[in-house]
Amino acid sequence: MRYDTPSLERWNSRAYDSSFGYVSTQGAPLVDLLDPRPGERVLDLGCGTGVLTAQIAFRGADVLGIDGSPAMIEKALAQYPGINFIVGDGHDFTVADKYDAVFSNAALHWMSRDPRAVIANVREALMPGGRFVAEMGGAGNCAELTTAMLTAWREYGLREPELPWYFPTPAEYAHRLEQEGFVVRLLEYFDRPTPLDECPGGAADWVRTFAASALEGLPPTSWSPCSGA
Numbered sequence: 001m002r003y004d005t006p007s008l009e010r011w012n013s014r015a016y017d018s019s020f021g022y023v024s025t026q027g028a029p030l031v032d033l034l035d036p037r038p039g040e041r042v043l044d045l046g047c048g049t050g051v052l053t054a055q056i057a058f059r060g061a062d063v064l065g066i067d068g069s070p071a072m073i074e075k076a077l078a079q080y081p082g083i084n085f086i087v088g089d090g091h092d093f094t095v096a097d098k099y100d101a102v103f104s105n106a107a108l109h110w111m112s113r114d115p116r117a118v119i120a121n122v123r124e125a126l127m128p129g130g131r132f133v134a135e136m137g138g139a140g141n142c143a144e145l146t147t148a149m150l151t152a153w154r155e156y157g158l159r160e161p162e163l164p165w166y167f168p169t170p171a172e173y174a175h176r177l178e179q180e181g182f183v184v185r186l187l188e189y190f191d192r193p194t195p196l197d198e199c200p201g202g203a204a205d206w207v208r209t210f211a212a213s214a215l216e217g218l219p220p221t222s223w224s225p226c227s228g229a
């Protein structure tokens with residue numbers, strides 16, 4: 001495994017579990033879909049603080065969590081000392097021994113630099129017949145929030161921010177998967193309204209946590225640090 005992209009450190013791992021724990025809570029049914037078996041080798045790509053990695057391990061699988069954020073991995077290692085976690089970039093990782101399954105919750109849309117490379121790396125990490133079970137944001141995800149952000153930036157006379165996500169249509173992602181040699185067995189595209197009840201600063205906390213790169217370079221008077229930090 002290699003990690004050579006320090007700019008991936010854009011997460012507040014402490015606030016993540018307290019204010020944005022819904023991400024892994026909503027991902028729990030994905031573990032059922034993965035259906036990890038005792039002894040299976042599973043790789044959790046973009047594992048964050050390791051909550052779902054631990055659920056996979058609890059079912060008896062031999063699991064490795066990879067995440068681009070050293071802070072997330074540090075927290076995962078502290079929370080789940082019996083599980084293997086390493087820092088690594090989805091665009092640029094290799095494994096010595098192949099896996100039965102690659103799992104990923106709410107992370108692939110962050111790997112926006114080169115989605116083709118990410119899928120190719122996943123394919124390369126799998127044994128023949130291995131499965132890739134993942135959830136990610138699709139086209140139109142968080143549209144109200146991103147539209148509101150762009151409006152606010154415009155009203156403040158700021159340069160339009162570059163948003164960090166890759167939200168493909170189902171057809172586009174299926175095509176990419178097939179191009180890399182996967183057979184698509186199930187692909188669902190659905191709405192998932194998400195109340196921000198646990199974020200004291202509501203949508204502002206969401207922007208600070210998930211779109212922090214858009215705040216870089218803004219005058220400090222135009223925003224304040226995350227209230228959940």
Ligand SMILES: C[S@@+](CC[C@H](N)C(=O)[O-])C[C@H]1O[C@@H](n2cnc3c(N)ncnc32)[C@H](O)[C@@H]1O
Nearest residue numbers: 024046047048067068069089090105106107110
């Ligand atoms: C919304 S969190 C989801 C974390 C976890 N899967 C969960 O369900 O709670 C997205 C994660 O993707 C990670 N990530 C973003 N870009 C990445 C990349 N290029 N390679 C590996 N991990 C990445 C982030 O550091 C973050 O921990």
